[in-house]
Amino acid sequence: MKKISTKLQGLHIIEPDVFGDNRGFFMESYSSSKFAELGVDHLFVQDNHSLSVEAGVLRGLHYQLNPKAQTKLVRVAAGAIYDVVVDIRKNSPTFRQWVGVILSEANKRQLLVPQGCAHGFCTIVPNTQVLYKVDEYYSPEHDRGILWNDPALAIDWLTSNPILSEKDKKHPLLQDAEINF
Numbered sequence: 001m002k003k004i005s006t007k008l009q010g011l012h013i014i015e016p017d018v019f020g021d022n023r024g025f026f027m028e029s030y031s032s033s034k035f036a037e038l039g040v041d042h043l044f045v046q047d048n049h050s051l052s053v054e055a056g057v058l059r060g061l062h063y064q065l066n067p068k069a070q071t072k073l074v075r076v077a078a079g080a081i082y083d084v085v086v087d088i089r090k091n092s093p094t095f096r097q098w099v100g101v102i103l104s105e106a107n108k109r110q111l112l113v114p115q116g117c118a119h120g121f122c123t124i125v126p127n128t129q130v131l132y133k134v135d136e137y138y139s140p141e142h143d144r145g146i147l148w149n150d151p152a153l154a155i156d157w158l159t160s161n162p163i164l165s166e167k168d169k170k171h172p173l174l175q176d177a178e179i180n181f
């Protein structure tokens with residue numbers, strides 16, 4: 001199993017060991033002891049699962065404010081996404097910078113998204129199912145968002161006309177968003 005760092009502190013790609021044979025494959029998608037050996041020793045308390053039936057569905061950019069900020073361990077069980085993480089930690093040297101990673105059923109890559117980052121993804125193929133663990137429970141009172149196409153972030157989502165929830169169409173720009181990281 002490999003952990004690959006990125007330019008954002010705490011944002012890592014994890015490549016699990018995959019055992020393939022003529023039947024298909026097996027992998028331990030999560031192991032608290034093996035992930036802890038990689039420094040991923042969070043106590044995850046909730047598993048999330050979403051299905052997006054179309055390509056071009058964009059969910060994000062979301063985060064929860066402290067003290068309910070979430071670390072997320074994201075993977076794709078079916079289909080493929082372009083996963084985007086934005087550093088919204090005011091004192092971070094990479095504040096306002098973003099990283100995009102393709103997570104897919106095929107590459108089986110996982111993404112560890114640290115607290116203090118906004119997270120979103122855009123599906124690349126229909127019927128994409130995303131599974132992710134979080135280390136803090138959902139708290140609507142602390143749930144916040146940033147507008148997906150904030151010009152100050154200039155995120156290239158690899159799609160021009162995404163399918164968005166009404167909520168995701170109305171998030172503020174980062175400059176106007178409530179952040180406490």
Ligand SMILES: Cc1cn([C@H]2C[C@H](O)[C@@H](COP(=O)(O)OP(=O)(O)O[C@H]3O[C@H](C)C(=O)[C@H](O)[C@H]3O)O2)c(=O)[nH]c1=O
Nearest residue numbers: 048050059060062063072119120121137138139165167
């Ligand atoms: C996130 C969440 C949502 N819900 C309920 C609230 C709504 O009634 C319904 C759909 O929620 P929402 O439209 O916020 O779902 P997504 O747009 O997929 O949001 C997620 O997408 C991006 C990629 C993220 O990183 C977040 O984890 C999460 O915000 O599920 C819950 O009951 N528990 C939860 O943990």
